[in-house]
Amino acid sequence: xxxxxxxxxxxxxxxxxxxxxxxxxxxxxxxxxxxxxxxxxxxxxxxxxxxxxxxxxxxxxxxxxxxxxxxxxxxxxxxxxxxxxxx
Amino acid sequence: xxxxxxxxxxxxxxxxxxxxxxxxxxxxxxxxxxxxxxxxxxxxxxxxxxxxxxxxxxxxxxxxxxxxxxxxxxxxxxxxxxxxxxxxxxxxxxxxxxxxxxxxxxxxxxxxxxxxxxxxxxxxxxxxxxxxxxxxxxxxxxxxxxxxxxxxxxxxxxxxxxxxxxxxxxxxxxxxxxxxxxxxxxxxxxxxxxxxxxxxxxxxxxxxxxxxxxxxxxxxxxxxxxxxxxxxxxxxxxxxxxxxxxx
Numbered sequence: 472x473x474x475x476x477x478x479x480x481x482x483x484x485x486x487x488x489x490x491x492x493x494x495x496x497x498x499x500x501x502x503x504x505x506x507x508x509x510x511x512x513x514x515x516x517x518x519x520x521x522x523x524x525x526x527x528x529x530x531x532x533x534x535x536x537x538x539x540x541x542x543x544x545x546x547x548x549x550x551x552x553x554x555x556x557x558x
Numbered sequence: 559x560x561x562x563x564x565x566x567x568x569x570x571x572x573x574x575x576x577x578x579x580x581x582x583x584x585x586x587x588x589x590x591x592x593x594x595x596x597x598x599x600x601x602x603x604x605x606x607x608x609x610x611x612x613x614x615x616x617x618x619x620x621x622x623x624x625x626x627x628x629x630x631x632x633x634x635x636x637x638x639x640x641x642x643x644x645x646x647x648x649x650x651x652x653x654x655x656x657x658x659x660x661x662x663x664x665x666x667x668x669x670x671x672x673x674x675x676x677x678x679x680x681x682x683x684x685x686x687x688x689x690x691x692x693x694x695x696x697x698x699x700x701x702x703x704x705x706x707x708x709x710x711x712x713x714x715x716x717x718x719x720x721x722x723x724x725x726x727x728x729x730x731x732x733x734x735x736x737x738x739x740x741x742x743x744x745x746x747x748x749x750x751x752x753x754x755x756x757x758x759x760x761x762x763x764x765x766x767x768x769x770x771x772x773x774x775x776x777x778x779x780x781x782x783x784x785x786x787x788x789x790x791x792x793x794x795x796x797x798x799x800x801x802x803x804x805x
Contacts, residue, residue, distance in 0.1 A: 477757040485764065487757055489745060506757045513712040526757075 475499045475536065476529045477506055481521040496536055499528050503539050511541055519543045566593045566669035567619055570643030570731035575689050577730055579805050585686040592675040593617060599662040605646060608659035612650045614670040618642055621666030622743065624751065627658050636751040638700055639663070639724065639743075643731040648694050651676050664742050688805045699797040708753050711792070716752050717762045718791035721772065721779060726798055737784060742777035766790075 476490040493499050503526045511524060518524070525540040568589055575581050596619055599605050605623055606612055623646055624636040637658065640646050646660045651673050680687040700723070707716040724741065728734040745763070749756040766772045771787050773780040781787055 477755075479757065479761060485761055487760065489756065489760065491746075491756060502755060502757075506755045509713065509754055509758045510761065513714075 474531045475502070477503060478527045478529065479506070479510065479525070480527065481524045490531075500537055500539075503528050503537060507539050507541060519545075566590075566596045566617065568593065568617070568643075568669075570619070570733065571617060571645070573731050574643045575693070577800055578692060578802060579685075579689060580802075581686070581689070585683055585689075588679055588683050588686060592671045592679055594670040594672065596667050596669045599666045599668055601662050601664045601666070604659055604661050605666065605668055606650070606656055606660040608656055610650075610656045611654060612647060612656065612673075614672045615648045615651055615676060616646050616660070617669045617671060618644045618646050619667040619669055622663040622741075623660055623666055623668075624663050624747070625658050625660055626750070634750055635753060636747070637704065638697060639720075639751060641724065641727050641731060642733055645671070645690065645693060648676075648690060649697075663747055685805070692799070692805055696797070696799055699799070703797050713752070713754055713758055713762050714765060715791055716754075717748075717759070717766065718771075718787050719793055720748075720751065721766075721781070722788055722791045722793040722795075723798070725779075725781060726795055726800065730798070730800055737781040739779055740777055741774075741779045 472492040472494055474490050475493055476487040478487050479485045491502065493502060507524065507526045511518065514524075522543045523540060525538055527538040528536045530536050568586075571589065572581060572586055594614075599621075601621075605616055608628060618640050620642050623640045623644075625638045625640070625646070626634045626636045628634045640660070646668075647656065650656055703719070703723070707719050711719060725734060725737075725739055728739045733739065745756045745759045749759045752759060754762075763774055766787075767774060769786070771781070771783050771790070773782060787793075
């Protein structure tokens with residue numbers, strides 16, 4: 472099974488030195504989003520202080536395989552508008 | 559690891575029971591009588607398999623074991639970590655079929671207590687029976703606290719709660735130093751116990767270390783600030799029933 476490392480970054484990068492054996496990239500995606508959700512769950516309003524949190528998955532050679540990022544802002548996401556109701 | 563002798567060492571069990579109520583010499587003798595020759599179990603090996611029908615219950619003499627339930631995707635949830643002096647499947651005496659498994663987390667020494675002998679013990683020693691009953695009730699209390707932690711505590715609070723619990727349980731059986739204890743478990747095992755990812759557990763350990771609450775290296779945990787740790791955990795030791803009160 473390939474070995475994947477899950478580094479996390481909320482301004483400071485915390486390196487994952489242990490990593491995990493997972494069957495494939497799809498399983499690494501699942502783990503990455505689970506890690507993101509778990510850690511964000513209890514950040515609360517304090518998340519707006521760092522405003523961004525990423526999980527970066529690398530392989531045994533240190534190459535990035537996938538990454539996932541959540542962002543907090545007081546502004547809407549780019550290009551977003553509230554759709555009129557009832558149309 | 560020391561070779562298990564022919565006589566099981568039950569000092570940890572006696573220490574634990576004696577904290578809750580007086581254990582008479584006859585009762586200690588009765589406990590000795592039910593236990594068979596100790597055996598070694600390697601870390602990672604099942605001590606009791608899920609869905610088995612054991613004909614004996616098992617006393618953990620040294621090492622750490624865990625109750626767990628498996629999931630179809632190959633994952634597992636650990637529902638309790640057991641420490642020396644714990645009867646890891648006294649439940650099977652009455653449940654008959656195991657609804658969960660028990661795995662050795664480290665190399666362990668265990669001693670069997672055949673069900674026929676335990677039944678005879680319950681008929682001859684009602685007070686000792688109540689003490690053993692209490693032990694299984696405390697298992698249920700531990701499960702309740704784990705459920706609360708799993709559902710409602712923060713990741714940091716949950717990890718802190720587990721450290722507080724293990725320290726007090728190991729202290730009750732004379733297996734800890736002053737604010738320090740051996741915990742030779744991998745972060746993957748902790749993740750299975752906390753219901754979190756190993757990456758998250760590793761961040762939480764780093765966070766507790768960074769705040770100067772604990773040191774954790776070489777399989778040993780040192781509690782630097784018990785007050786702060788208990789505060790993060792919102793720890794209330796009532797469920798461990800460590801006080802001496804007759805049963």
